[in-house]
Amino acid sequence: MRLVLKRAGYALAVAGLLAGLAGCSGADGEGGGGGALELPLPGKARAPGDVIRVSPEDGTRGVPAEGPLEVRIGSGRLERVTVVQVEDAQRTEVAGEISTDGLRWRPRPDARLALAAKYSVDAVALDAHGRRSARHTTFTTVVPEHRFIGYFKPENRSTVGTGMIVSFSFNRAIENRAEVERAIKVTSDPPVEVAGHWFGKDRLDFRPAAYWQPGTKVTVELALRDVEGAPGVYGIQRKTVGFTVGRSQVSVVDAEKHTMEIHKNGELLTTLPITAGAPKTTTYNGKMVVMELYDVTRMDGRTVGFGGEYDIKDVPHAMRLTDSGTFLHGNYWASASTFGSANVSHGCVGLRDEKGGGSDTPAGWFFDRTLIGDVVEVVNSRDETVDPGNGLGGWNMGWERWKAGSALR
Numbered sequence: 001m002r003l004v005l006k007r008a009g010y011a012l013a014v015a016g017l018l019a020g021l022a023g024c025s026g027a028d029g030e031g032g033g034g035g036a037l038e039l040p041l042p043g044k045a046r047a048p049g050d051v052i053r054v055s056p057e058d059g060t061r062g063v064p065a066e067g068p069l070e071v072r073i074g075s076g077r078l079e080r081v082t083v084v085q086v087e088d089a090q091r092t093e094v095a096g097e098i099s100t101d102g103l104r105w106r107p108r109p110d111a112r113l114a115l116a117a118k119y120s121v122d123a124v125a126l127d128a129h130g131r132r133s134a135r136h137t138t139f140t141t142v143v144p145e146h147r148f149i150g151y152f153k154p155e156n157r158s159t160v161g162t163g164m165i166v167s168f169s170f171n172r173a174i175e176n177r178a179e180v181e182r183a184i185k186v187t188s189d190p191p192v193e194v195a196g197h198w199f200g201k202d203r204l205d206f207r208p209a210a211y212w213q214p215g216t217k218v219t220v221e222l223a224l225r226d227v228e229g230a231p232g233v234y235g236i237q238r239k240t241v242g243f244t245v246g247r248s249q250v251s252v253v254d255a256e257k258h259t260m261e262i263h264k265n266g267e268l269l270t271t272l273p274i275t276a277g278a279p280k281t282t283t284y285n286g287k288m289v290v291m292e293l294y295d296v297t298r299m300d301g302r303t304v305g306f307g308g309e310y311d312i313k314d315v316p317h318a319m320r321l322t323d324s325g326t327f328l329h330g331n332y333w334a335s336a337s338t339f340g341s342a343n344v345s346h347g348c349v350g351l352r353d354e355k356g357g358g359s360d361t362p363a364g365w366f367f368d369r370t371l372i373g374d375v376v377e378v379v380n381s382r383d384e385t386v387d388p389g390n391g392l393g394g395w396n397m398g399w400e401r402w403k404a405g406s407a408l409r
Contacts, residue, residue: 051133052123058137065113065141070106076127077102086120091155116143118151133313134298147236148172148229154372156241162211162248163289164373165392166220173201175230177407185221197405199389209399216245249374253349255283255381258340272362273340274349281346282383288321289392290374295357316357317367321376322391328376330363
């Protein structure tokens, strides 16, 4: 499934949580985005039909430390609400409670938001018939005047796939890019050369020449406090975080053959039948990295320029591959014969699944064996190669060109 804006794009959420409005539904209800790119934009209006209301609105910046922060529904019952400081090294959760009538969630009276922080809100609600709806939003709290911060991934202490790219997005345009890049040090054990690459003035990614070796320990040191990122604008962060590279898993999607080969530690593990983008809404070629894992998410065509063609509130086993909305996900609405024989989506890659997400379906099996940072490579699609700045697509750029994007060279 691919949401669309126009083939440029940039940017982890948490396995078992829900995603935001993602869109890719096809001729059989499957979705994606062939030639246009749509993603949740700051300040974007709530999707039509949303039953879960979140305050502040999705993409809001400059929220005071005291809020407001609230999740509410008009009827039914909130099943779960999780509010997390996503770029915090410890992923601090905001303590809160659902009201006795199940219609409202609020933070506890002693809870206070951190300044200069990004938060995600994930909520699931049940209606009177037991049907689930999901909503995912983000907001950032106020940043002290004349300061900048870098939001980074992956999470501290996480175990990731061999394709993980360390990615920083800054809340302000960085003019002194060399000074900022110099203040961020990415090292590994065993050691390999790691280089930075700037995508515009507000994003800096780091990677080695080739995928990390399994078992590698990566350390990220931030010494941004008092670094002048732009005239009169200084950094406030000083911390050290790290992550571990797990086993190698690279999955190759052949859009022409309608198959996905899963290679684990260099050996072919299995081949699964898939459906990819339809002829008018093809899937990107190239190497993409799993950025987020959601057990269920909502995909609404009205949020991505497809009119009212679909509104699927419970897309199971969704794995985000690009910022523009390409997903690899479970599909329970297409006939079983579709997988392995036809491409019907709006740009996503679909695996056979059951409503509610079956654990023994191809989608459930693959989801349970996937890490943030795993690589999914699409070949033989009648589309262009995904842009290196769309999600963690930097592996589609040669090493010399990647290094040329560093401000230190």
